[in-house]
Amino acid sequence: MAVEPITLKILAYILGTSISAVSRSLTDHKSISLKTRFRVKDLAEKMGYWPSPVARAFKKGNTSIPGLIAPDFKEIFFQGLLRRYIAQCIKVGIPLWCSSPKIAKIQKWR
Structure with a gap:
């Protein structure tokens, strides 16, 4: 819980x-x-x-947080990109917001 x-x-x-x-x-x-x-x-x-x-x-009204939007995080290219982004964000101590059009479409209708 x-x-x-x-x-x-x-x-x-x-x-x-x-x-x-x-x-x-x-x-x-x-x-x-x-x-x-x-x-x-x-x-x-x-x-x-x-x-x-x-x-x-x-x-x-401003997050100052970097974000990554990719069509599909299942693709190898985007997985590698995401891993590098995450590693850099952890290194400098900032959060990273990630999204894809599929996720955004689902959230839009909730």
Whole structure:
């Protein structure tokens, strides 16, 4: 059974505050009191909260994450390309998003 990640929404519910207040507390926004910031950060640490890079990217409107789109990853050429891309991304510590038109078509209709 997979464990669901701790989200801002969960932290806000437990603390009885808004998601916005939790988000601002974690980024040390001056509009949030020191007491609230401490409570939020303390709970976030205890519960193992980790910001979602995907959520942040959508919020900013820019992922800065390289992607690879190939017609079919089963073909030898694309497998080799994908292996090299993955190796480089691991080397420099960045994620890589991969997709194919087949996957995109399936996701589009969900």
